[in-house]
Amino acid sequence: MTKERRKQFAREFGKHTLNADARAKAEGAFIDLPSGNTHYELRGEGELCVLVHGYAVPFFLYDKVADALVENGYRVLRYDLLGRGLSERVRRRYTPELFARQLKELLDALAGEEKVHLFATSMGGPVVTAFCAAYPERVNKLIFYAPAGMDTFKPPFYMYLTACPLIGDILFAVCGDKILFKNCAREIKLPQDEVDAYLEKLAVSLNYKGFCRCALSSLRNTILKTKKATGYFRKTAAQGIPTLCLWGTADITMPFYMSERFREVMPQAEFHALEGAGHIFIYDEIENTMQYTLPFLAED
Numbered sequence: 001m002t003k004e005r006r007k008q009f010a011r012e013f014g015k016h017t018l019n020a021d022a023r024a025k026a027e028g029a030f031i032d033l034p035s036g037n038t039h040y041e042l043r044g045e046g047e048l049c050v051l052v053h054g055y056a057v058p059f060f061l062y063d064k065v066a067d068a069l070v071e072n073g074y075r076v077l078r079y080d081l082l083g084r085g086l087s088e089r090v091r092r093r094y095t096p097e098l099f100a101r102q103l104k105e106l107l108d109a110l111a112g113e114e115k116v117h118l119f120a121t122s123m124g125g126p127v128v129t130a131f132c133a134a135y136p137e138r139v140n141k142l143i144f145y146a147p148a149g150m151d152t153f154k155p156p157f158y159m160y161l162t163a164c165p166l167i168g169d170i171l172f173a174v175c176g177d178k179i180l181f182k183n184c185a186r187e188i189k190l191p192q193d194e195v196d197a198y199l200e201k202l203a204v205s206l207n208y209k210g211f212c213r214c215a216l217s218s219l220r221n222t223i224l225k226t227k228k229a230t231g232y233f234r235k236t237a238a239q240g241i242p243t244l245c246l247w248g249t250a251d252i253t254m255p256f257y258m259s260e261r262f263r264e265v266m267p268q269a270e271f272h273a274l275e276g277a278g279h280i281f282i283y284d285e286i287e288n289t290m291q292y293t294l295p296f297l298a299e300d
Contacts, residue, residue, distance in 0.1 A: 001192070001195070014208070040079035048075045051078040065282050089208070096228070115139065121145040150229075150258040198283070245269050
């Protein structure tokens with residue numbers, strides 16, 4: 001993508017209002033939940049797999065995983081976390097508990113008491129473990145793809161800055177969306193035209209007002225709250241839910257060294273290192289991802 005094309009996208013960031021008219025033009029479905037209006041997609045038949053995305057990229061991150069699951073006889077529910085994609089930019093602290101409440105409300109509305117397979121990538125890790133800590137009876141199996149939430153995480157310097165009151169608010173207000181837009185595809189190992197298509201989908205989320213406010217709150221109250229998040233992983237491990245974890249050895253967003261801590265905290269988990277894979281392997285290495293995911297789901 002050329003610099004001029006990036007600038008064209010950036011000029012639209014935060015300029016649009018996410019309202020009923022915008023939702024009417026979008027694909028997928030919407031549901032009013034107590035925690036906020038939520039954009040979702042539900043398709044396929046069979047056991048229900050629920051896909052929880054990460055920090056910035058909404059549910060299209062799971063495009064290829066969702067397709068593979070449906071093709072292999074599973075029903076798939078994926079949705080945008082509050083503040084992302086086309087879900088509501090609610091004015092609350094974006095904590096694991098808020099996201100877990102959104103997930104609980106969504107499942108209550110669409111799946112009743114059905115037990116589900118929960119998938120989580122990146123920031124989705126603290127979200128689903130907060131959910132499991134409160135509702136373990138709702139979960140059949142857990143699948144983690146390079147989850148955030150380990151207390152060994154060494155945040156880059158800019159994260160420390162953004163965590164500071166006022167400084168972080170100014171930085172995010174001035175350039176947060178542009179930095180996220182630039183960084184979100186840096187680990188994709190696909191031809192440039194596919195990377196461009198990925199960024200065009202991401203731009204839709206950034207175009208709506210409130211994204212930066214929500215992303216900053218999520219950074220401060222979820223990503224950087226690693227001790228609390230690790231506690232949720234410990235509680236989930238104690239519940240004995242069958243668990244799979246995949247992690248790319250070349251991940252620079254949630255670096256591979258964090259996987260050692262994950263294996264200490266969740267020793268019962270089946271773990272596989274994906275040699276040379278980056279953080280977004282569920283998008284650019286789908287065959288590698290599913291060669292471990294599908295057999296794990298099929299196990300009795």
